[in-house]
Amino acid sequence: MRRRRLLGLLAAAPAIARSAAAQDADWNKVVDAAKKEGKVSIYTATVGSPFHKKVFDAFESKYGIKVDRLEARASEIRERVRVEQAAGRFLGDIHHNGSTTTWLMTRDGNFQPHGTLPNYKNIDTTYEPDDTKIPAEVISYCVLVNKNLVKANDEPKSWKDLLDPKWTGKILSDDYRALGGGAVFFPVMLKAFGREFHEKLAQQKPVFSRDIQNSERRCARGEFPIYIPFSLQDYNNLKGLPVKPVVPAEGRPYVRFDLAMLKNAPHPNAARVFMNFYLEPESQLVFGNAGYAPVVKGVVEKTLPEIRDLLATKPMGTTDPPKQDEMLALAKEIYK
Amino acid sequence: MTVAVPLDHREGAFVRGLSRYGRPLSIGLLVLALGFLTVYPLAMLLYGSIHSTPPGMAGEFNAAGYRALLAPDNLQALANTALISLVKTGLSLSLAILMAWIIARTDTPGRGVLEILITLPFFIPPILTATAWAMLGNKQVGTINLAWRWITGGDGTLIDVYSYGGIVWHMMQYSTPFIFLFVVDAFRAMDPSLEEASRMSGATRWQTFWRVTFALMLPVTTSAFILSFIRGMEAFESAVFFGTPVNIKVLTTQIFDLITQRAQPDYQAATAMGFASLVLMGVLLVLQGRLLRGRSFTTVTGKAYAPTVARLGPWRWLTFAICVGFFVLTVALPVGQLLLSSFFQFFGFYQLDMLTLDHYRSVWGNDEFWRAFGNTMLLGFVGATATMILGGIIAYISTRTTWPGRKLIDVLAWLPWMMPGMVLGIGFLWGFATLPHWMPIYGSLWALLLAYMALGTPVAVRVTSGAYAQIARDIEECSRVHGANWGQTMLRILVALAWPAFAVGWVLIFFGIMRELSASILLYVPDTQVMSVVMLKMWNGGKPEDVSVVGLIMLALVLLFRWVQLRFIKQRISTL
Numbered sequence: 001m002r003r004r005r006l007l008g009l010l011a012a013a014p015a016i017a018r019s020a021a022a023q024d025a026d027w028n029k030v031v032d033a034a035k036k037e038g039k040v041s042i043y044t045a046t047v048g049s050p051f052h053k054k055v056f057d058a059f060e061s062k063y064g065i066k067v068d069r070l071e072a073r074a075s076e077i078r079e080r081v082r083v084e085q086a087a088g089r090f091l092g093d094i095h096h097n098g099s100t101t102t103w104l105m106t107r108d109g110n111f112q113p114h115g116t117l118p119n120y121k122n123i124d125t126t127y128e129p130d131d132t133k134i135p136a137e138v139i140s141y142c143v144l145v146n147k148n149l150v151k152a153n154d155e156p157k158s159w160k161d162l163l164d165p166k167w168t169g170k171i172l173s174d175d176y177r178a179l180g181g182g183a184v185f186f187p188v189m190l191k192a193f194g195r196e197f198h199e200k201l202a203q204q205k206p207v208f209s210r211d212i213q214n215s216e217r218r219c220a221r222g223e224f225p226i227y228i229p230f231s232l233q234d235y236n237n238l239k240g241l242p243v244k245p246v247v248p249a250e251g252r253p254y255v256r257f258d259l260a261m262l263k264n265a266p267h268p269n270a271a272r273v274f275m276n277f278y279l280e281p282e283s284q285l286v287f288g289n290a291g292y293a294p295v296v297k298g299v300v301e302k303t304l305p306e307i308r309d310l311l312a313t314k315p316m317g318t319t320d321p322p323k324q325d326e327m328l329a330l331a332k333e334i335y336k
Numbered sequence: 337m338t339v340a341v342p343l344d345h346r347e348g349a350f351v352r353g354l355s356r357y358g359r360p361l362s363i364g365l366l367v368l369a370l371g372f373l374t375v376y377p378l379a380m381l382l383y384g385s386i387h388s389t390p391p392g393m394a395g396e397f398n399a400a401g402y403r404a405l406l407a408p409d410n411l412q413a414l415a416n417t418a419l420i421s422l423v424k425t426g427l428s429l430s431l432a433i434l435m436a437w438i439i440a441r442t443d444t445p446g447r448g449v450l451e452i453l454i455t456l457p458f459f460i461p462p463i464l465t466a467t468a469w470a471m472l473g474n475k476q477v478g479t480i481n482l483a484w485r486w487i488t489g490g491d492g493t494l495i496d497v498y499s500y501g502g503i504v505w506h507m508m509q510y511s512t513p514f515i516f517l518f519v520v521d522a523f524r525a526m527d528p529s530l531e532e533a534s535r536m537s538g539a540t541r542w543q544t545f546w547r548v549t550f551a552l553m554l555p556v557t558t559s560a561f562i563l564s565f566i567r568g569m570e571a572f573e574s575a576v577f578f579g580t581p582v583n584i585k586v587l588t589t590q591i592f593d594l595i596t597q598r599a600q601p602d603y604q605a606a607t608a609m610g611f612a613s614l615v616l617m618g619v620l621l622v623l624q625g626r627l628l629r630g631r632s633f634t635t636v637t638g639k640a641y642a643p644t645v646a647r648l649g650p651w652r653w654l655t656f657a658i659c660v661g662f663f664v665l666t667v668a669l670p671v672g673q674l675l676l677s678s679f680f681q682f683f684g685f686y687q688l689d690m691l692t693l694d695h696y697r698s699v700w701g702n703d704e705f706w707r708a709f710g711n712t713m714l715l716g717f718v719g720a721t722a723t724m725i726l727g728g729i730i731a732y733i734s735t736r737t738t739w740p741g742r743k744l745i746d747v748l749a750w751l752p753w754m755m756p757g758m759v760l761g762i763g764f765l766w767g768f769a770t771l772p773h774w775m776p777i778y779g780s781l782w783a784l785l786l787a788y789m790a791l792g793t794p795v796a797v798r799v800t801s802g803a804y805a806q807i808a809r810d811i812e813e814c815s816r817v818h819g820a821n822w823g824q825t826m827l828r829i830l831v832a833l834a835w836p837a838f839a840v841g842w843v844l845i846f847f848g849i850m851r852e853l854s855a856s857i858l859l860y861v862p863d864t865q866v867m868s869v870v871m872l873k874m875w876n877g878g879k880p881e882d883v884s885v886v887g888l889i890m891l892a893l894v895l896l897f898r899w900v901q902l903r904f905i906k907q908r909i910s911t912l
Contacts (some may be wrong), residue, residue, distance in 0.1 A: 015787025037485070041862075047872060047873050047876040047877070048872070048873030048874060048876040048878075048879075049876075049877060050877060068861075068862040068863075069862060070860075070862055071869075071873060072857050072858070073857075074596070074855055075595055075596040075597065075601055076596075076858060078601075079390075079601070079762070079765065079858070080393065080765065082390070082393075082859060083390070083391070083765055083766060083769045083770070084769055085390065086391070086392025086393065086769075086770075087769045087778075088772045088773070088830075089769060089778065089779070089863075092473070092778065104599060104600065151502070161766070177597075178593065178596075178597040179596065205581060207581050208580065208581055209580065209581045210576060210580055211576070211577065213875060213876065213878060213880060214467060214470065215680070215882075216531055217683060217684065217880070218470070218474070220682070220685075221477060221684055221685070222477050223474050223476045223477050224476070229654075229659060234878060236878065237877075237878025237879070239516070240681060240682070241682060241685065256842065259353050275417070305454060321599065322884075323601035325599045325600065328597070328598070328599070336583075
């Protein structure tokens with residue numbers, strides 16, 4: 001039995017080897033075509049991120065293909081793509097945006113299939129790709145505390161510790177009634193702890209703000225001891241300030257960012273090579289060290305020690321795009 | 337004695353044709369140009385407001401967008417917006433007029449320098465002053481409150497900037513210098529014989545001020561009031577910073593929500609809100625027209641004059657203190673904060689071990705920033721110049737001719753100002769992207785230039801209209817009688833006399849272009865990046881200190897420009 005299986009394998013080996021070689025050859029053709037195209041244009045909703053710039057620059061160095069970045073906020077990117085495509089102007093190759101916006105744009109037919117990519121095999125099974133999108137990186141949310149105002153044993157160990165009366169009026173928060181971290185926090189907590197959690201949190205009178213950068217600094221300056229939900233990758237901007245990120249026991253709510261190829265992309269081969277490059281462990285390590293959760297296997301273990309412990313915590317859940325508007329409406333109802 | 341020179345017969349038919357068709361042709365061209373700049377994007381928005389989906393998507397026509405305006409939330413927001421804007425414009429106008437009078441018509445010491453300093457706040461990006469005031473006035477650990485607690489020994493709160501008051505105060509940082517810039521030159525360009533006549537007829541100083549000086553300035557002050565009130569209705573940063581945390585909603589935050597804070601953006605309701613506010617502003621304009629109708633505001637005549645400077649005696653130190661006080665509160669405090677923060681690792685953390693030049697190095701070495709700086713300078717110079725020329729022509733036609741169609745041109749020129757910036761930005765995106773592909777506008781610097789011109793024309797027209805209203809017709813007629821053609825009269829008489837207004841308008845538009853974000857972010861492509869977009873990237877990328885450095889660079893530019901501008905004025909009007 002075993003011998004037959006072994007013989008079968010030996011017989012199949014050349015076929016498998018030829019198929020792998022053929023795939024490599026196919027991919028090399030794509031890479032050559034990409035280099036001839038010479039340019040790839042990415043519409044990204046990550047505005048001003050030095051880590052993304054690092055990965056884009058690494059791609060340029062490796063392949064000699066120029067990366068043109070159009071950065072704008074999620075809804076601006078979406079409207080530009082929609083209008084351009086409606087007007088028959090196909091200028092962008094790749095779309096990089098949060099999962100909700102990507103889901104909506106898939107539904108609206110703004111993307112085209114990107115074909116198989118060799119680095120599919122690297123992807124962590126938590127984040128499934130499909131025909132038109134691949135996972136890019138993941139933003140994790142936790143709690144930011146001011147070290148001077150919050151002693152170590154007072155730090156929230158569970159998300160439910162936020163309901164403790166000692167934090168009444170002292171929580172600065174991203175708005176749950178608006179898109180962004182707050183809109184991820186709200187449904188994840190709702191699912192984990194029920195509506196009661198939010199009703200009690202509303203009684204804590206959290207102060208809502210939409211300016212995330214400033215909110216983090218306000219916490220650092222001691223205006224508020226706690227800021228939620230804190231995007232872990234923003235910790236890079238706060239090193240040296242008296243703040244620290246805390247991931248409660250239940251884990252970190254997260255949101256996925258996706259890459260998708262835009263319909264009628266002018267440089268489709270360059271786009272495919274770019275998407276593949278994004279899934280290289282080296283690229284993902286840049287994001288990992290910055291505090292994004294990598295989407296590729298075996299990268300968290302290689303990240304810097306101070307970030308590894310925070311990333312190695314449980315992913316707690318994410319948004320459900322079809323239910324987004326319903327969640328926003330519920331948040332408006334509970335947090336008047 | 338010279339007489340008007342008749343047309344040379346050799347030029348014959350062409351010139352005769354031009355002189356007969358020249359006028360309707362120029363009006364036609366102007367209407368076309370203005371129509372493209374203003375009506376076209378607004379038409380796209382109007383479509384968006386009555387159609388269930390934006391242009392390019394299948395949908396149906398309905399009034400859902402306008403019905404949504406009646407929701408209690410939106411009505412409350414509208415009421416808040418109008419109230420906040422009214423209060424801040426009223427306060428700013430009073431303060432600006434007081435300071436304009438002090439600078440232009442009294443012997444307060446240091447007027448030249450004070451004039452420049454007073455106008456500085458207008459040129460600082462609002463996000464920076466908002467951050468500075470948030471640090472100064474938050475009720476927990478704001479610097480002002482900490483100082484108050486130290487003085488009184490208690491733990492009370494003197495000011496809480498997260499309130500209606502905070503929103504109004506922050507908006508005043510911009511509207512006071514804005515209005516000041518409008519009115520100060522009007523105060524300067526005033527023939528004192530009218531005031532002297534008033535005093536000689538027995539009026540007190542107070543009566544003279546109100547019934548002569550102030551009354552003559554009505555075109556300028558009402559224009560400034562309306563421009564500023566409208567701007568106040570459209571203010572965004574102040575409300576989002578200081579209002580949202582305490583649940584104060586205004587028009588622009590509602591529109592912002594509709595566009596960016598839904599999984600499915602509601603452009604229909606957003607554009608409908610934009611039009612509702614446009615109609616409201618239109619009503620205001622009609623009221624202004626009624627107020628000014630039939631009255632003459634001529635103060636600059638062919639006679640030589642020097643405006644009287646009131647001698648205040650010891651009171652001039654009080655006026656000096658008022659101006660210095662304004663400067664300290666609105667400039668020294670926040671700019672001091674910016675300056676300080678640019679040398680420390682983190683905004684607001686003044687520890688010696690955090691002193692650094694990193695932010696200056698970071699901006700200096702940021703290629704993307706310098707490319708954007710180059711784009712912005714080019715767009716600013718060309719845009720401001722082109723807009724002032726266009727505005728000057730429109731203002732001339734609408735205020736100094738009786739040509740048919742001049743009212744239409746005036747209205748068209750107002751329209752972009754009355755539509756909130758973020759809605760108008762979408763209008764430009766929809767408009768330019770759907771143009772035929774052979775027109776090289778979308779995706780090029782032209783898109784940005786045209787958008788900026790549309791946005792700046794209202795200021796250009798208002799500023800020059802106000803100045804023209806003060807210039808007597810007899811000067812123009814004198815020029816024509818002496819043989820100058822229309823162009824020469826325009827340039828060597830009107831523009832020369834209205835030069836201060838042109839210079840002020842140019843500077844306002846130039847810096848408006850530098851700060852414009854709503855349209856820029858929707859129209860830029862990687863090659864045409866502008867400063868405001870790069871500053872947004874710096875801010876979002878966690879580098880507010882780099883933004884402070886850029887803010888300081890902009891301030892240095894302002895000081896340079898204003899110095900140049902005032903030197904030109906001194907050469908032309910020797911009364912300072």
